[in-house]
Amino acid sequence: MRELLSIACEELKATVLDPMRVRNLFNKQRRKAYYSWLKVRRRIGATWAESREGDTFQQRVYRSYEDYLMHQKDKVKRLDLNDYDVKFRTALRERLENMDVDWPSKNVLCLAARIGTEVKAFLDVGAFAVGLDLNPGEENKYVVFGDFHNIQFPDNSVDVVYTNSLDHVFELGKVLGEVQRVLRSEGCFIVEPAWGREEGPEPQYWESYSWAHIDDLVSHIEKHSFALRQKTSIAVPHASVQLCFTCAASS
Ligand SMILES: C[S@@+](CC[C@H](N)C(=O)[O-])C[C@H]1O[C@@H](n2cnc3c(N)ncnc32)[C@H](O)[C@@H]1O
Structure with missing residues (x-):
């Protein structure tokens, strides 16, 4: 009931800000899409809890892993x-x-690459690049289906892993373990993270995981035998930082 009330309040607010969205009610296809979104949204809810990685990390509470995937x-x-x-x-x-x-001498795996935007950027600079995502959409030339908690590629097979989607994990430790497994010992792990919830916007409807500060995320990644080599400010797609890690043992 609380969830329904909060959805109703959000919808009211969005309609006051953009009254033209009322038109969606008169379009059969949009109405259908909206109802199916409401169904998922009600099932998912908005409950968060401390994650197993410690109290600086929080995760959305799902009824099951299947609900997380959905x-x-x-x-x-x-x-x-x-x-x-x-x-x-x-x-x-x-x-x-x-x-x-x-x-041009590197192969790159982009985790949670959606339609493949980051893959295209790596191809533009001459790398061999491919993305992996739970939902790459139809006939995607750049991204294959996969779950970053269980990557289908072999051990020590990748030079560079890139992701900007750690705020979409179910279990951070498992994803970091997979990155470590597929990366070659001289490999590089590039992360462009969302801000922590105490330094930027609160997680929204699509996110499943959050950290208090980006530095907490850095410390946690370093606990998984990575060492931070470079931290650079970035402005697009939103203000954040680019973090480059290598395997700690390779220094
Ligand atoms: C914020 S979007 C980012 C997409 C892409 N990196 C970009 O910038 O365009 C998050 C993506 O994570 C994907 N995702 C969520 N959980 C995943 C998982 N367990 N394995 C692979 N992809 C996942 C979603 O399907 C979605 O495409």
């Missing part, structure tokens, strides 16, 4: 990503060009 898979069909695809691809390509890395 929630995360639901996102891509609800967004228009055309503008984002161009802007983020250009910005990431520029960041990659400024890094001291011989990209």
Whole structure:
């Protein structure tokens, strides 16, 4: 009941800010899409709890792993990503060009890459790149289906792992373990994280995991035998930082 009330309040607020959205009620397809979103949203709820990684980390409480998968898979069909695809691809390509890395000699795995925007940026600089996502959509040339808690690629097979989606994990330790497993010993792990909830916006409907501060996330990743080599401010797709880790043993 509380969840229904909170949805009603949010909807009212959104309609006051954008009265034209009332038109959606008169379009059969949009009405259908909206009802199916409401169904998922009611099932998922908005309860968060301290995660097993400690009290600086919080995770959305799901009834089951299947519910987590259903929630995360639901996102891509609800967004228009055309503008984002161009802007983020250009910005990431520029960041990659400024890094001291011989990209054409690298293979890159992009975790939770959705339609493949980051994959395209790595291809632009000459790397061999592929993405993995729970929901790559249909006929995606850049991204294959996969769950980053259980990556299908072999041990020590990847030069660079990239992700900006650690706020979508179910279990952070498991994902970091998988990154460590697939990365070559000289490999590099690039993370572009969301802000921590005490330094930026609170997690929204799609997120499943949060940290208090980005530095907490850095410390946690370092506990998984990575060492932070570089931290750079970024502005696109939103203000954050780019973190480059290598395996601690490779220093
Ligand atoms: C915020 S979006 C980011 C997408 C992409 N990196 C980008 O910037 O366009 C989060 C993505 O994480 C994916 N995702 C969530 N949980 C996942 C999981 N367990 N394994 C793989 N992908 C997952 C979702 O399907 C969604 O595409």
